Amino acid sequence: MIPTRICRLTTLAFTTTSFALSNAASSDGFGPSLDSARENGPQIFNALHNAMREFGSAIHHNGMSVFPGVIPEGVILYHGTGTTEVPKGFEWLAFEIEHAEAFSRCQIKLPDDGDRNPGSDSSQFVMRHPPPPDKPWKPVCIPYPDGGHLHIYQAARPLNVLYIDGMAAGKTQMGTIDTQDILLATNRSRSVLDDWGRADGLCALARKWKIDGFIRMEPGFEIIYCDFTNGLRLLSANRRPKPDDPSEQDDVQLMVFEWARAAAQRYQGIGSSRVILDYSSMVSGFFYPINLTNPNPERPDLPRLVQASDAEIDVVREHVGDAVARSVSSRKYPVGWQGVTDMIVARYSKRLPFLAQTNSIEIIRNDINGLLNIFIDYAEPDDGFLAARKRCANFYLQSAHGRTLEDELIYAAVEQTTAMICTALFKVRELVVEDPDADKRLAVEKARQIIRDLIETLAWPEWKECGRCQPDELCFVAMWPFGNVEDHYNPSCVNFSSILGRSNYWKDLPPQPPQLWATEQQSEKDDGLGIEEL
Secondary structure, three states: OHHHHHHHHOOOOHHHHHHHHHHHOOOOOOOOOHHHHHHOHHHHHHHHHHOOOHHHHHHOOOOOEEEEEEEOOOOEEEEEEOOOOOOOOOEEEEOOHHHHHHHHOEEEEOOOOEEEOOOOOOOOEEEOOOOOOOOOOOOEEEEOOOOOEEEEEEEOOOEEEEEEOOOOOOOOOOOOOHHHHHHHOOOOOOOOOOHHHHHHHHHHHHHHHOOOEEEEEEOEEEEEEOOOOOOEEEEEEEEOOOOOOOOOOOOHHHHHHHHHHHHHOOOOOOOOOOOEEOHHHOEEHHHOOOOOOOOOOOOOOOOOOOOOOHHHHHHHHHHHHHHHHHHHHHOOOOOOHHHHHHHHHHHHOOHHHHHHHOOOHHHHHHHHHHHHHHHOOOOOOOHHHHHHHHHHHHHHHOOOOOOOHHHHHHHHHHHHHHHHHHHHHHHHHHHHOOOOOOOHHHHHHHHHHHHHHHHHHHOOHHHHOOOOOOOOEEEEOOEOOEOOHHHHHOOEEEEHHHOOOOOOOOOOOOOOOOOOOOOOOHHHOOOOOOOOOO
């Protein structure tokens, strides 16, 4: 079985890779492989680079990877509810104040086929089955008559968690919850809206794996925390204003905008070391020879787990359980793989678009020489620049000294990605440096196409960033349940009055804005955008 095999692998050096991977395979030979890691190199690279970063995770929202992690003692977390009592069992925690404040204002009622969550302190409801087409989803956020409560908690000890990458809190039919329902819970039939059942199943795994909960992302990162009586210290449970109190934030547009802005502040990371991921224990569907093709031909860019067999899923899930156990027990400092990807992105993310846009062969020649001369020893012969290409591909990997099977797979993926970059750059060099008699116009055209193809393959989120926005705007990327199609493909600076009503990217949700303060009577004529347990 995978757990005992992989445990033995942690002491093996990279020179024993073939032995290690063969021992990690199941009896029929299915297992993680260097070939799969290399084939999926750019996707694994992006999973590392985007981990716990809101912007990149929103762009690549169908995550296929999980990371064991720790929330250090002392970190502050937030929970919105209708009572002062500490929840019994599992509930949700937010990393940002505005995220939790949204749930301190009202209880959410769904249609008649929604059942009350058993034991839910916040009187939330869950839809067990998606509504039929002729019965649109009409949730109503009913304000707490006397005001809800914002709980502030502090980690009383290091909290062991499993981070599920992508936009795993997005209740969509696009594949955002594949890792949870198919991989972790082996449930292929759960309604996308049944987040209570999803959390219940995840917390059963948490008890088995001896962890405290799961980190997911929507507009902001959240935790499904499985036992509020274990590991958390309640600092306060302050009552919110009544709905008609002048202290209430009754401008819904502005409230949602500030929630989105709080999430946007985490575009490049959760901040203040509030979560420490064990990259050396990352487990990814991209490590395996699994068919991750999306059955929807319109979205080949989104990987799915729906075509993976149950036997394959069982092997990967065992791998996750073992990786969690090793991470929690060893507490060794992991390889800083995200830092490695950051260095690579910082080196190339501005220069590649620059090369792809210029019409000047002199500019391309000078910038290519600036990028590649560091790898070339002009005093020694190097046929085809093979040695230089190898130095280029391995340059930022020199500090990565792995200790686990996962490190080996990640190393192969990152090396494959840098090799792709270096191969493309040396091809451009051949066009603009090594052939002084080449047709300049044709050389520039070919060079630009090589770089454009590379950019398309790498798909780094940095190339979709907006730049500086005005104070009443934010760089807005589609974050479930908000965002239109153009917000996903071309994020832009959006005014606070424009956030509501943007949701057509998430096709399984109605496109109307949330009616946060609707009464039950108003809900008969006003369709709301579900915010369920966001």
